[in-house]
Structure formats: structure tokens, C-alpha cells
Amino acid sequence: MTTLPQSGTQVPANNTPKKPPVNVLGGLLTALTYLLTFLFFFPILWMVMAAFKTEAQAFQTPPVFVFTPILDNFRVAFERYFPALLNSLGAAFGSTILAFILGLPAAFALAFYTTPRSRSVLTWMLSTKFMPAVGVIVPLYLLFTNLHLLDTLPGLILMYTTMNLPLVVWMMHSYMTEIPYAIFEAARVDGASVWREFFGMALPLSLPGISATALLAVIFAWNEAFFALNLTTSDAAPLSVFIGSFKTGEGLFWAQMSAAAVLTVFPVIVFGWIAQRQLVRGLSFGAVK
Structure with a gap:
């Protein structure tokens, strides 16, 4: 049997903070935005990197990402x-x-x-x-x-x-x-x-x-x-x-x-x-x- 609280008795409030709902769609859109930004910016980054390489390094396969920059070009x-x-x-x-x-x-x-x-x-x-x-x-x-x-x-x-x-x-x-x-x-x-x-x-x-x-x-x-x-x-x-x-x-x-x-x-x-x-x-x- 459930005992009801007597009149005048205060029921303790639940002070546990509620977690905000996770916005999965917003997170996916943000990640997609960063991905598209990187894809558009990557050719420019590649061009700038190649400008500081030697001709041999610029044509090297697989690409060289760690190199000593030069200014001869x-x-x-x-x-x-x-x-x-x-x-x-x-x-x-x-x-x-x-x-x-x-x-x-x-x-x-x-x-x-x-x-x-x-x-x-x-x-x-x-x-x-x-x-x-x-x-x-x-x-x-x-x-x-x-x-x-x-x-x-x-x-x-x-x-x-x-x-x-x-x-x-x-x-x-x-x-x-x-x-x-x-x-x-x-x-x-x-x-x-x-x-x-x-x-x-x-x-x-x-x-x-x-x-x-x-x-x-x-x-x-x-x-x-x-x-x-x-x-x-x-x-x-x-x-x-x-x-x-x-x-x-x-x-x-x-x-x-x-x-x-x-x-x-x-x-x-x-x-x-x-x-x-x-x-x-x-x-x-x-x-x-």
C-alpha cells in the first residue's frame, strides 16, 4: 500500500540537473561543414607546400609532407x-x-x-x-x-x-x-x-x-x-x-x-x-x- 504524504509535509524536490538533449543532426552538419572547408582549402595548401619544395620533392610519390622549405622557386x-x-x-x-x-x-x-x-x-x-x-x-x-x-x-x-x-x-x-x-x-x-x-x-x-x-x-x-x-x-x-x-x-x-x-x-x-x-x-x- 502506498502511503500518501500528510498535509503540510514537503516533498523533497529533485535537484538533479537535466542533461540537454544531444543534437546529433547539428553535430553531423558541423562536421560536414569542416570537411567541405578542408576539401576546398586542401588544393591551396598543397600548392603552397609545393612552392617550398624542390622539383624532385614536388613530383615524389608518395607525397612528401615533412621537408626543409626552400625559397629558390x-x-x-x-x-x-x-x-x-x-x-x-x-x-x-x-x-x-x-x-x-x-x-x-x-x-x-x-x-x-x-x-x-x-x-x-x-x-x-x-x-x-x-x-x-x-x-x-x-x-x-x-x-x-x-x-x-x-x-x-x-x-x-x-x-x-x-x-x-x-x-x-x-x-x-x-x-x-x-x-x-x-x-x-x-x-x-x-x-x-x-x-x-x-x-x-x-x-x-x-x-x-x-x-x-x-x-x-x-x-x-x-x-x-x-x-x-x-x-x-x-x-x-x-x-x-x-x-x-x-x-x-x-x-x-x-x-x-x-x-x-x-x-x-x-x-x-x-x-x-x-x-x-x-x-x-x-x-x-x-x-x-
Whole structure:
């Protein structure tokens, strides 16, 4: 028989702390995230390690993970690095500036002065990115030959401008459409001209988007290799061609190529790290009205 506690008798409380439930799914997702991060980072780590090895160690099988680092590969890469660096800087930033000069007015017009064909224009500009580069390299090569633009920095800037122009128009159009249209209506009531709307209102309000788009355009131009390999040889060769120059008739100098690749990605990593706040702010611009 169970004896009930008399009235007034306090039942001792159970002070044993409860263990929180184990979140197995969250732990698996965290482990998967770390695994994917490692898989994406491992090729970069392998490249950096190979840059400090000898050529024999870089080709050794099984791979060597414990070795004495050397700097000879960087010394060889530095001998041809700076001309290619200047070409990459000129092509990347020159094409980005030119793409913004042409793309910002187009994005502004397509955002605030729409016509029934505005969507068709945007779709057509985006469709130019669908064509494979190998399908247009022959007519581009003939065109550059007739215009004497082969192996010239202006030719490379023009090529990268056409490559980045649809990106600039599409991204800046999406940013500008998030600006409240009532601002421009109020400005027109006060007698503001189109140029006043563009330079005095649209551009300042789109600065986060401009910074993010500019960073992406610079990175795309910096990493481009196909057109650079086919349209340049020595005078205007950017860093992407500079990396490929370590594969010669004598063989593939893997360690030296790895050192050249490290020197190539280092500036854009530093630039992206410095501008990461502007990039995140620009990519999230307009996400919440």
C-alpha cells in the first residue's frame, strides 16, 4: 500500500540537473561543414607546400609532407613576376573602370526609365555569357589581328570589359531597383535633371552595390586565363599566362609553377580580405527593404 504524504509535509524536490538533449543532426552538419572547408582549402595548401619544395620533392610519390622549405622557386618566379603583375593590374582595374563607365548609365536607365523592351535587353545582355569562350575565340583572334590589338594591354582591357559589362549592368540594375522610386519623383518635382538624379542620387545610394560589383569584376578579370592565353604572348601577358610559362619544352617545373601561383593569388586574397566588409554589405544590400 502506498502511503500518501500528510498535509503540510514537503516533498523533497529533485535537484538533479537535466542533461540537454544531444543534437546529433547539428553535430553531423558541423562536421560536414569542416570537411567541405578542408576539401576546398586542401588544393591551396598543397600548392603552397609545393612552392617550398624542390622539383624532385614536388613530383615524389608518395607525397612528401615533412621537408626543409626552400625559397629558390620564389626567386626564379620573381624574375618575371612584376611585368605580368603590372599587366594584370592594368587589365583588371582598367576593364572594371571602363565597364562601370558604360554599365552604370545603362543600369540606371533600365531601372528607372523602363520600356516594354527593357527586360528583353537585360536578357540579351545576360545571354552573351552563355556562349562558350572557345566558340568565339577564332573570330576574336581574327578581329584582334586586323585591329592590331594582339598582345596589347588595350586589347586585353577591351576583352575583359566586354566580359564584365553584363555583370555590371545586371548587378547594378538589381541594386538600383531597390532604391525607393519616390525619391526620384520628389526630385523631379523640384526640377532635378536626369544627370542630377544619376550623379546626385542614384550613385551615392548605390555605393555598397558598386563596391561589391567592382570587387567581383576585378576578381573575374584577374582570374581569367583562356582569352589571355590566346590573345597575348609576352608584352601584355598577365599573371595567368605567367603561370603557364613554367611548362616549357624541357618539362613541367611544378615547384616553380606553384610558387608563381602563390604570388598570383596573393594580391587578390589581400584585396578581398581588405574589402570583405564592403563585399558583404554590398551583396546584402537591398535584401530587406
